[in-house]
Amino acid sequence: MAANEVYQYSIVSALMDGVASHGTPIARVLAHGDHGLGTFRHMVGEMIVLDGAVHQMKADGSVERVTDPAATVTPFATVTRFRPTARARAAVRGKAGLQQLLTRLFPKARNHFLCVRMDGVFRAVEVRTAGGQACAREGMVDVCARQTTHRFEGVRGTIVGFRCPAYVMGVNVAGDHFHFITDDRRRGGHILSFETEGEVDVAAAQMSNFHLELPTEDDEFNEATLVLQAEGIKEAEG
Amino acid sequence: MAANEVYQYSIVSALMDGVASHGTPIARVLAHGDHGLGTFRHMVGEMIVLDGAVHQMKADGSVERVTDPAATVTPFATVTRFRPTARARAAVRGKAGLQQLLTRLFPKARNHFLCVRMDGVFRAVEVRTAGGQACAREGMVDVCARQTTHRFEGVRGTIVGFRCPAYVMGVNVAGDHFHFITDDRRRGGHILSFETEGEVDVAAAQMSNFHLELPTEDDEFNEATLVLQAEGIKEAEG
Structure with missing residues (x-):
């Protein structure tokens, strides 16, 4: 796959419907990209892929590196071979500020995909992390109802994220979706809000x-209803 | 691209929103597949790709071969490098019969894509063909409101089609979508109904x-709203 193309395994609606018992080896995902997001079997933690390294961000706020991607499975992941085409050093005022900056950098990308990376010092980052299914086929809304939140202060770290066009809602998450990990790779999660200190480095690319x-030979996936639950996706991933 | 993978240029919601002035050279589409469906600039006629040959089926019921695919543009097409994995010789009772046969051949493909080809003698085939936009950005529902229908009787021909999972509605057409062309390549269109004579040959494959x-440097596409118009798509393409 060429640079700045999206590779995705399975669809968000499958997670909504609790399809998370099986998946594809993370090594196969990494063959398609070095930058991205995802989850793990039974939705235990949040996945962040940064510079080709995969980390599992856990419900207690801690982070573990995936050292054997051939032996670790993901039921859902989105990655790209990230080669930024736009860069900015700017003061970014929280999630809304990053969203505005992306729109300014890519004024014609309303119906395309974007990938983004932001490096800097964070006065505060609030993240949530899903702790996993209580039972097989438990849907993502219920899993996320038990998510834990953490607040990290005065940390240096990186945001990895995607913007997806509205028309892929259900296949992926429409709009912006950001994960965070600290420079020391010890803290992270799915971003709820953040405040930066001074200017940060933003790098991004449009993806067309x-x-x-899709999962094959996975009866959970094959039998799932996969109806669009747009409100539930916004609640769980917004 | 490997066999039995879907390649699609642009999305159905873009046609719904009248995005059809530009596109990609058909030669580029053929690099990804030899079997499929689509349309032409300004939605003039229906496209059928069969054994690597592209035909434009026109509103008067006639058919023209696209002899210079590098110089002809499509605003929307779906193709695959078709290698059937299931075959059946059966009496197929119309569209519903073909749909049931596909479900029987692929009982676990509810959330996957299928491609199909059916060859046989048709007692009757009723097709519709879109005649094109009356003005730039005219949407597909309005274009199809002026479609013409034709009935061919006692013809030998081929159906080319796809089944798409429900969750891609808007990106493509959820459900079954069939085009038809006669063996002599002189008649064809988008199938509304058909009756076969005796047994026919069905070949199909699951696609995962x-x-x-997506179109790039296409302001029509970039500026379109691309909201999901599920009812309109069913009306135009069902």
Whole structure:
């Protein structure tokens, strides 16, 4: 796959419907990209892929590196071979500020995908992390109802994220979706809000090719209803 | 691209919103597949790709071969490098019969894509063909409101089609979508109904990889709203 193309395994609606017992080896995902987001079997923690390294961010706020991606499975992941085409050093005022900056950098990308990376010092970052399914097929809304939140202060770290066009809602998450990890790779999660200190470095690219691989020989996926639950996705991933 | 993977250029919601002035050279589409469906600039006629040959089926019921695919542009097309994995020779009772046969051949493909080809003698085939936009940005529902229908009787021909999972509605057409062309390549269109004579040959394959390429540097596409118009798509393409 060329640079700045989206590779995705499975669809968000499958997670909504609790399809998370099986998946694809993370090594296979990494063959398509070095930058991205995802989750793990039974939705235990949040996945962040940064510079080709995969970390599992856990419900207690801690982070573990995935050292054997061939032996670790993901039921849902989105990655790209990230080669930024736009860069900015700017004061970014929280999530809304980052969203505005992306729109300013890519004024014609309303119907395309974007990938983004932001490096800097954070006065505060609030994250949530899903702790996993209580039972097989438990849906993502229920899993996220038990999510834990953490607040990290005065940390240096990186945001990894995607912007997806509205028309892929259900396949992925429409709009912006950001994960965070500290420079020391010891803290992280799905971003709820953040405040930066001074200027930060933003790098991003527009993506116009989207490659979706569906689970095969996975009866959970095959039997799932996969109806669009737009409100539930916004609640769980917004 | 490997066999039995979906390649798609642009999305159905863009046609719904009248985005059809530009597109990609058909030669580029053929690099990804030899079997499929689509349309032409300004939605003039229906496209059928069969054994690597592209035909434009026109509103008067006639058919023209696209002899210079490098110089002809499509604003929307879906193709695959078709290698059937299931075959059946059966009496197929119309569209519903073909749909039931596909479900029987692929009982676990509810959330996957299928491609199909059916060859046989048709007692009757009723097709519709879109005649094109009356003005730039005219949406597909309005274009199809002026479609013409034709009935061909006692013809030998081929159906080319796809089944798409419900969750891609708007990106493509959820459910079954069939085009038809006669063996002599002189008649064809988008199938409304058909009756076969005796047994026909059905060949099909399940597809679990979906590759979407979006238009770039196309202001019509970039500026379109692309909201999901599920009822309109069913009306125009069902």
